[in-house]
Amino acid sequence: MNKKKIIETGKKVIRIEKEAIAAVEGRIGTNFGKAVELILNSTGRVIVTGMGKSGAIGKKIASTLSSTGTTAGFLHPAEGIHGDLGMVLKNDIILAISKSGETRELLNLLPSFRRLDVPIIAFTGNRQSTLARYATVTLDISVREEACPNDLAPTASTTVTLAIGDALAVALLENRGFTAEDFALLHPGGALGKKLLYRVSDLMESGERLPFCYGSDPMRIAVLEMAHKRGICPVVDKDHRLIGVLTTGDLNRLIEQTDNFSQIPVSRVMNKNPKWIHETDLATIAYKEMEKYRIIALPVLDDREHLVGVIHLHDLMQEGISA
Numbered sequence: 001m002n003k004k005k006i007i008e009t010g011k012k013v014i015r016i017e018k019e020a021i022a023a024v025e026g027r028i029g030t031n032f033g034k035a036v037e038l039i040l041n042s043t044g045r046v047i048v049t050g051m052g053k054s055g056a057i058g059k060k061i062a063s064t065l066s067s068t069g070t071t072a073g074f075l076h077p078a079e080g081i082h083g084d085l086g087m088v089l090k091n092d093i094i095l096a097i098s099k100s101g102e103t104r105e106l107l108n109l110l111p112s113f114r115r116l117d118v119p120i121i122a123f124t125g126n127r128q129s130t131l132a133r134y135a136t137v138t139l140d141i142s143v144r145e146e147a148c149p150n151d152l153a154p155t156a157s158t159t160v161t162l163a164i165g166d167a168l169a170v171a172l173l174e175n176r177g178f179t180a181e182d183f184a185l186l187h188p189g190g191a192l193g194k195k196l197l198y199r200v201s202d203l204m205e206s207g208e209r210l211p212f213c214y215g216s217d218p219m220r221i222a223v224l225e226m227a228h229k230r231g232i233c234p235v236v237d238k239d240h241r242l243i244g245v246l247t248t249g250d251l252n253r254l255i256e257q258t259d260n261f262s263q264i265p266v267s268r269v270m271n272k273n274p275k276w277i278h279e280t281d282l283a284t285i286a287y288k289e290m291e292k293y294r295i296i297a298l299p300v301l302d303d304r305e306h307l308v309g310v311i312h313l314h315d316l317m318q319e320g321i322s323a
Contacts, residue, residue, distance in 0.1 A: 013147040013155065020143045020156040021163055027140050028167060034137045035121045036171045039070060042119075044091030046072040049080065051105050053154040054097040054123075054161065061095070061165030068169050069178040077105035085112055094120045099141065099157050101129020110134045123161055139164055198283040198321060204300045204309030205230070212236050212307055215243055215267035219254070222246050222266050232310060234299040235270045240306045242299055244270030276301050279308055287316045 039046060046065055050058040058074055065072035072095075075084055088094070094113050098106050101124035113120055114134065122135035125142035132138045141164060147155035172178075205211075211229035213222045214236060225233045226246065235244035246269060254261050254269055261269075276299040277286050286298055290313045300309035316322075 016145060016147040017156045017159045020160050023144070024141070024160045024163060028164075031137050031139055032164075032167070032171075035139060035168060036175065038119055038121065038137060039093055039168075039172060040175055042091060042093050044089055044093065044118075046070055046095055047075050047088055047092050047118075048072060048095045048097070049075040049077050049106065049109065050097035050123075051077050051103050053158050054099065054103070057158050057161045057165070058095070058097050060162060061097075061169070064166060064169045065172070068173040069176045070169065070172050075109075077103070077109055080112075081105070081108050085109065088113070088116060088118060090116055090118065092118050094118055095123065096120055096131060096135070097123040097141075097161060098129070098131050099125045099154060099161075101126040101131035103131075106131065123164065125157060198319065199279070200277055200281050200283055200286050200300055200311050201279040201309070203283055203315050203319060203321075204279070204311040206300075206309040210307070210309055212240075213246075213266055214238070215265065215270070217266045218263045219266060219269060220262040222269075223251065223262075226251065230297070230310075230312060232297040232299075234274070234307050234310065235266055236307050242274065242276060242301060242305065242307050243267075244272045245274035245299060246270050247295075247297075274299060277311065278302075283311075283316055283319070283321050286311050287313070287321055290316075 046062070048058040048062040048065075049055075055074075055076065062072040062074045073087065075087060096106055101122070107130055110120075110131070119136040120131075120134055122131045122138045123141050124131050124135075124138060125140065126132065127138055127140060141157055141161045143156040143160055146153060146157060209229060211225040211233045212235070213225055213233055222233045222235075226248065231248050233246040234242055235246060237243050244267070246266065250269055250271065254264070258264075275289060275293055275295065277289060279300050279302050290296065290298060296313045298311050299307055300311055302308045
Protein backbone atom coordinates (compact mmCIF):
# COMPACT_ATOMS: atom_id res chain seq x y z
CA MET A 1 0.00 0.00 0.00
CA ASN A 2 1.46 3.30 -1.16
CA LYS A 3 0.26 5.88 1.38
CA LYS A 4 1.63 8.80 -0.62
CA LYS A 5 -0.27 7.71 -3.72
CA ILE A 6 -3.47 7.26 -1.68
CA ILE A 7 -3.24 10.85 -0.45
CA GLU A 8 -2.50 12.13 -3.96
CA THR A 9 -5.54 10.26 -5.30
CA GLY A 10 -7.77 11.78 -2.65
CA LYS A 11 -6.54 15.27 -3.46
CA LYS A 12 -7.00 14.66 -7.19
CA VAL A 13 -10.62 13.61 -6.73
CA ILE A 14 -11.35 16.74 -4.69
CA ARG A 15 -9.61 18.90 -7.30
CA ILE A 16 -11.56 17.39 -10.21
CA GLU A 17 -14.89 17.82 -8.43
CA LYS A 18 -14.00 21.36 -7.34
CA GLU A 19 -13.20 22.29 -10.95
CA ALA A 20 -16.47 20.73 -12.11
CA ILE A 21 -18.42 22.82 -9.60
CA ALA A 22 -16.57 25.97 -10.68
CA ALA A 23 -17.38 25.26 -14.33
CA VAL A 24 -21.09 24.73 -13.72
CA GLU A 25 -21.44 28.14 -12.08
CA GLY A 26 -21.16 29.71 -15.52
CA ARG A 27 -24.14 27.68 -16.73
CA ILE A 28 -26.52 29.12 -14.16
CA GLY A 29 -28.39 31.40 -16.54
CA THR A 30 -31.66 31.78 -18.42
CA ASN A 31 -32.66 28.12 -18.27
CA PHE A 32 -32.05 28.01 -14.53
CA GLY A 33 -34.29 31.05 -14.13
CA LYS A 34 -36.97 29.36 -16.25
CA ALA A 35 -36.82 26.24 -14.08
CA VAL A 36 -37.27 28.28 -10.90
CA GLU A 37 -40.15 30.24 -12.47
CA LEU A 38 -41.81 27.05 -13.67
CA ILE A 39 -41.82 25.59 -10.14
CA LEU A 40 -42.89 28.83 -8.48
CA ASN A 41 -45.88 29.13 -10.82
CA SER A 42 -46.93 25.52 -10.30
CA THR A 43 -49.72 24.52 -7.93
CA GLY A 44 -48.48 20.94 -7.76
CA ARG A 45 -45.41 19.11 -6.52
CA VAL A 46 -41.95 18.51 -7.93
CA ILE A 47 -41.57 14.81 -8.76
CA VAL A 48 -37.89 13.90 -9.01
CA THR A 49 -36.89 10.78 -10.93
CA GLY A 50 -33.64 9.08 -11.91
CA MET A 51 -31.94 5.66 -11.96
CA GLY A 52 -28.89 4.44 -10.08
CA LYS A 53 -26.57 7.16 -8.79
CA SER A 54 -28.80 9.78 -10.42
CA GLY A 55 -31.69 8.38 -8.43
CA ALA A 56 -29.71 8.55 -5.19
CA ILE A 57 -28.89 12.20 -5.85
CA GLY A 58 -32.50 12.77 -6.90
CA LYS A 59 -33.77 11.53 -3.54
CA LYS A 60 -31.53 14.03 -1.78
CA ILE A 61 -32.73 16.86 -4.04
CA ALA A 62 -36.37 15.92 -3.38
CA SER A 63 -35.68 15.89 0.36
CA THR A 64 -33.96 19.29 0.24
CA LEU A 65 -36.83 20.80 -1.76
CA SER A 66 -39.40 19.46 0.67
CA SER A 67 -37.54 20.76 3.72
CA THR A 68 -37.23 24.25 2.24
CA GLY A 69 -40.82 24.92 1.26
CA THR A 70 -41.20 23.19 -2.12
CA THR A 71 -43.28 20.02 -1.84
CA ALA A 72 -41.45 17.22 -3.64
CA GLY A 73 -41.34 13.45 -3.92
CA PHE A 74 -39.23 10.79 -5.62
CA LEU A 75 -40.43 8.41 -8.35
CA HIS A 76 -38.27 5.38 -9.13
CA PRO A 77 -38.38 5.00 -12.94
CA ALA A 78 -38.49 1.18 -12.87
CA GLU A 79 -41.35 1.24 -10.37
CA GLY A 80 -43.02 4.03 -12.30
CA ILE A 81 -43.73 1.86 -15.34
CA HIS A 82 -45.26 -0.76 -13.05
CA GLY A 83 -47.88 1.42 -11.41
CA ASP A 84 -46.11 4.09 -9.36
CA LEU A 85 -46.67 6.54 -12.21
CA GLY A 86 -50.05 7.06 -10.57
CA MET A 87 -48.40 9.41 -8.07
CA VAL A 88 -47.88 11.99 -10.84
CA LEU A 89 -50.76 14.47 -11.14
CA LYS A 90 -51.54 16.99 -13.87
CA ASN A 91 -50.33 20.02 -11.89
CA ASP A 92 -47.00 18.42 -10.97
CA ILE A 93 -43.57 19.12 -12.47
CA ILE A 94 -41.09 16.39 -13.33
CA LEU A 95 -37.42 16.83 -12.51
CA ALA A 96 -35.71 14.06 -14.48
CA ILE A 97 -32.02 13.27 -13.97
CA SER A 98 -29.87 11.33 -16.44
CA LYS A 99 -26.26 12.11 -17.33
CA SER A 100 -26.59 10.50 -20.75
CA GLY A 101 -30.19 11.54 -21.28
CA GLU A 102 -30.79 8.06 -22.64
CA THR A 103 -31.48 6.01 -19.50
CA ARG A 104 -33.92 3.36 -20.75
CA GLU A 105 -36.10 3.15 -17.64
CA LEU A 106 -36.47 6.93 -17.61
CA LEU A 107 -37.24 7.18 -21.32
CA ASN A 108 -40.06 4.66 -20.87
CA LEU A 109 -41.83 7.22 -18.67
CA LEU A 110 -41.54 10.18 -21.04
CA PRO A 111 -44.59 9.37 -23.24
CA SER A 112 -46.72 9.09 -20.11
CA PHE A 113 -45.43 12.43 -18.83
CA ARG A 114 -46.32 13.95 -22.20
CA ARG A 115 -49.85 12.51 -22.08
CA LEU A 116 -50.30 13.97 -18.61
CA ASP A 117 -49.07 17.29 -20.01
CA VAL A 118 -46.68 17.83 -17.08
CA PRO A 119 -43.62 20.07 -17.63
CA ILE A 120 -40.24 18.35 -17.47
CA ILE A 121 -37.07 19.91 -16.08
CA ALA A 122 -34.16 17.79 -17.34
CA PHE A 123 -30.82 17.49 -15.59
CA THR A 124 -28.59 15.96 -18.29
CA GLY A 125 -25.08 16.13 -19.62
CA ASN A 126 -26.26 15.58 -23.21
CA ARG A 127 -28.30 18.46 -24.60
CA GLN A 128 -28.98 16.47 -27.80
CA SER A 129 -30.41 13.48 -25.94
CA THR A 130 -33.93 12.10 -26.01
CA LEU A 131 -34.55 13.44 -22.49
CA ALA A 132 -33.45 16.94 -23.53
CA ARG A 133 -35.79 16.85 -26.55
CA TYR A 134 -38.75 15.95 -24.34
CA ALA A 135 -37.87 18.53 -21.68
CA THR A 136 -39.53 21.89 -21.15
CA VAL A 137 -36.27 23.20 -19.66
CA THR A 138 -32.83 21.57 -19.70
CA LEU A 139 -30.08 22.17 -17.15
CA ASP A 140 -26.59 21.08 -18.18
CA ILE A 141 -24.83 18.72 -15.73
CA SER A 142 -21.98 17.76 -18.08
CA VAL A 143 -18.42 17.54 -16.74
CA ARG A 144 -15.04 17.54 -18.46
CA GLU A 145 -14.08 14.33 -16.66
CA GLU A 146 -15.23 12.07 -13.85
CA ALA A 147 -12.99 11.63 -10.85
CA CYS A 148 -13.06 7.89 -11.54
CA PRO A 149 -9.75 6.98 -13.29
CA ASN A 150 -11.73 5.05 -15.92
CA ASP A 151 -14.04 8.03 -16.44
CA LEU A 152 -16.98 5.72 -15.80
CA ALA A 153 -18.32 5.85 -12.23
CA PRO A 154 -20.47 8.98 -11.73
CA THR A 155 -18.45 11.16 -9.35
CA ALA A 156 -17.90 14.71 -10.56
CA SER A 157 -21.21 14.60 -12.47
CA THR A 158 -23.19 13.59 -9.38
CA THR A 159 -21.50 16.37 -7.41
CA VAL A 160 -22.52 18.88 -10.08
CA THR A 161 -26.07 17.50 -10.11
CA LEU A 162 -26.34 17.84 -6.36
CA ALA A 163 -24.98 21.40 -6.49
CA ILE A 164 -27.52 22.47 -9.12
CA GLY A 165 -30.28 20.83 -7.09
CA ASP A 166 -29.18 22.80 -4.03
CA ALA A 167 -29.04 26.00 -6.09
CA LEU A 168 -32.58 25.36 -7.29
CA ALA A 169 -33.85 24.74 -3.75
CA VAL A 170 -32.23 27.88 -2.34
CA ALA A 171 -33.44 30.08 -5.21
CA LEU A 172 -36.95 28.77 -4.61
CA LEU A 173 -36.90 29.29 -0.85
CA GLU A 174 -35.66 32.86 -1.25
CA ASN A 175 -38.40 33.66 -3.75
CA ARG A 176 -41.02 32.09 -1.49
CA GLY A 177 -39.84 34.16 1.47
CA PHE A 178 -39.17 30.93 3.36
CA THR A 179 -37.84 31.84 6.83
CA ALA A 180 -35.76 30.10 9.47
CA GLU A 181 -38.94 29.62 11.51
CA ASP A 182 -40.63 27.98 8.50
CA PHE A 183 -37.65 25.63 8.31
CA ALA A 184 -37.93 24.84 12.00
CA LEU A 185 -41.61 23.95 11.64
CA LEU A 186 -40.56 21.22 9.20
CA HIS A 187 -37.76 20.03 11.55
CA PRO A 188 -39.41 19.95 14.98
CA GLY A 189 -37.35 17.01 16.22
CA GLY A 190 -33.90 18.49 15.59
CA ALA A 191 -31.72 20.90 17.52
CA LEU A 192 -32.56 23.66 15.06
CA GLY A 193 -36.26 23.04 15.62
CA LYS A 194 -35.80 23.54 19.34
CA LYS A 195 -33.83 26.73 18.82
CA LEU A 196 -36.39 28.24 16.50
CA LEU A 197 -39.67 26.85 17.78
CA TYR A 198 -39.38 27.11 21.56
CA ARG A 199 -40.58 30.42 22.95
CA VAL A 200 -39.71 31.76 26.38
CA SER A 201 -43.29 31.05 27.45
CA ASP A 202 -42.76 27.34 26.71
CA LEU A 203 -39.98 26.98 29.27
CA MET A 204 -40.53 29.65 31.92
CA GLU A 205 -41.62 29.11 35.51
CA SER A 206 -45.10 30.55 36.01
CA GLY A 207 -48.21 30.32 38.18
CA GLU A 208 -47.57 29.01 41.68
CA ARG A 209 -43.91 28.36 40.85
CA LEU A 210 -43.30 32.02 39.98
CA PRO A 211 -41.36 33.88 42.70
CA PHE A 212 -42.10 37.57 43.29
CA CYS A 213 -42.47 40.17 46.00
CA TYR A 214 -43.39 43.84 46.31
CA GLY A 215 -40.96 46.70 46.78
CA SER A 216 -42.50 47.49 50.16
CA ASP A 217 -42.09 43.91 51.44
CA PRO A 218 -39.40 43.22 54.06
CA MET A 219 -36.38 41.27 52.92
CA ARG A 220 -37.57 38.29 54.99
CA ILE A 221 -40.36 37.72 52.40
CA ALA A 222 -37.95 37.94 49.48
CA VAL A 223 -35.48 35.53 51.10
CA LEU A 224 -38.24 32.94 51.58
CA GLU A 225 -39.31 33.33 47.94
CA MET A 226 -35.73 32.89 46.77
CA ALA A 227 -35.17 29.87 49.02
CA HIS A 228 -38.31 28.07 47.87
CA LYS A 229 -38.27 29.10 44.21
CA ARG A 230 -34.82 28.74 42.68
CA GLY A 231 -32.78 31.73 43.83
CA ILE A 232 -34.21 34.77 42.05
CA CYS A 233 -37.04 37.08 43.08
CA PRO A 234 -38.52 39.65 40.68
CA VAL A 235 -39.95 42.70 42.42
CA VAL A 236 -43.25 44.18 41.22
CA ASP A 237 -45.50 47.17 41.97
CA LYS A 238 -49.18 46.92 42.94
CA ASP A 239 -50.12 46.45 39.25
CA HIS A 240 -47.66 43.55 38.97
CA ARG A 241 -45.28 45.51 36.75
CA LEU A 242 -41.59 44.74 37.12
CA ILE A 243 -39.66 47.37 39.11
CA GLY A 244 -36.60 45.40 40.16
CA VAL A 245 -35.05 42.02 40.88
CA LEU A 246 -33.25 40.33 43.75
CA THR A 247 -30.64 37.63 43.27
CA THR A 248 -28.51 35.54 45.59
CA GLY A 249 -25.66 37.92 44.76
CA ASP A 250 -27.67 40.86 46.11
CA LEU A 251 -28.47 38.86 49.24
CA ASN A 252 -24.83 37.87 49.79
CA ARG A 253 -23.69 41.49 49.55
CA LEU A 254 -26.39 42.54 52.04
CA ILE A 255 -25.35 39.86 54.55
CA GLU A 256 -21.74 41.09 54.34
CA GLN A 257 -22.95 44.57 55.30
CA THR A 258 -25.35 43.75 58.16
CA ASP A 259 -26.64 40.83 60.21
CA ASN A 260 -30.03 42.42 60.82
CA PHE A 261 -31.60 42.68 57.37
CA SER A 262 -34.88 40.84 57.67
CA GLN A 263 -37.00 43.99 57.98
CA ILE A 264 -35.14 46.10 55.40
CA PRO A 265 -37.52 47.01 52.54
CA VAL A 266 -36.87 45.07 49.35
CA SER A 267 -36.82 48.34 47.36
CA ARG A 268 -33.59 49.35 49.14
CA VAL A 269 -31.74 46.20 48.12
CA MET A 270 -33.11 45.27 44.70
CA ASN A 271 -31.47 45.98 41.34
CA LYS A 272 -33.68 48.76 39.94
CA ASN A 273 -32.56 48.20 36.32
CA PRO A 274 -33.09 44.48 35.83
CA LYS A 275 -32.63 42.58 32.59
CA TRP A 276 -35.82 40.95 31.39
CA ILE A 277 -37.26 39.24 28.33
CA HIS A 278 -40.62 39.08 26.59
CA GLU A 279 -42.71 35.90 26.82
CA THR A 280 -42.99 35.60 23.00
CA ASP A 281 -39.23 35.89 22.39
CA LEU A 282 -37.41 32.82 21.16
CA ALA A 283 -35.87 30.77 23.94
CA THR A 284 -32.51 31.00 22.19
CA ILE A 285 -32.61 34.80 22.65
CA ALA A 286 -33.05 34.30 26.40
CA TYR A 287 -29.99 32.05 26.38
CA LYS A 288 -27.94 34.69 24.55
CA GLU A 289 -29.00 37.39 27.02
CA MET A 290 -28.07 35.29 30.03
CA GLU A 291 -24.76 34.33 28.49
CA LYS A 292 -24.00 37.96 27.59
CA TYR A 293 -24.72 39.33 31.07
CA ARG A 294 -23.53 36.26 32.98
CA ILE A 295 -26.83 35.72 34.79
CA ILE A 296 -28.73 32.50 35.45
CA ALA A 297 -32.34 33.66 35.18
CA LEU A 298 -34.50 36.37 33.63
CA PRO A 299 -37.90 37.79 34.58
CA VAL A 300 -40.45 37.35 31.78
CA LEU A 301 -42.94 40.08 30.89
CA ASP A 302 -46.08 40.18 28.74
CA ASP A 303 -47.22 42.92 26.34
CA ARG A 304 -48.42 45.08 29.25
CA GLU A 305 -45.05 44.71 31.00
CA HIS A 306 -46.63 42.56 33.70
CA LEU A 307 -44.50 39.85 35.27
CA VAL A 308 -45.68 36.45 33.99
CA GLY A 309 -42.70 34.19 34.57
CA VAL A 310 -39.03 33.51 35.17
CA ILE A 311 -36.83 31.59 32.76
CA HIS A 312 -33.72 29.76 33.99
CA LEU A 313 -30.48 29.02 32.17
CA HIS A 314 -30.48 25.47 33.50
CA ASP A 315 -33.87 24.74 31.92
CA LEU A 316 -32.68 26.05 28.55
CA MET A 317 -29.55 23.91 28.65
CA GLN A 318 -31.56 20.88 29.69
CA GLU A 319 -33.66 21.28 26.53
CA GLY A 320 -30.54 21.53 24.41
CA ILE A 321 -31.07 25.21 23.61
CA SER A 322 -28.02 27.37 23.13
CA ALA A 323 -26.98 30.48 21.23
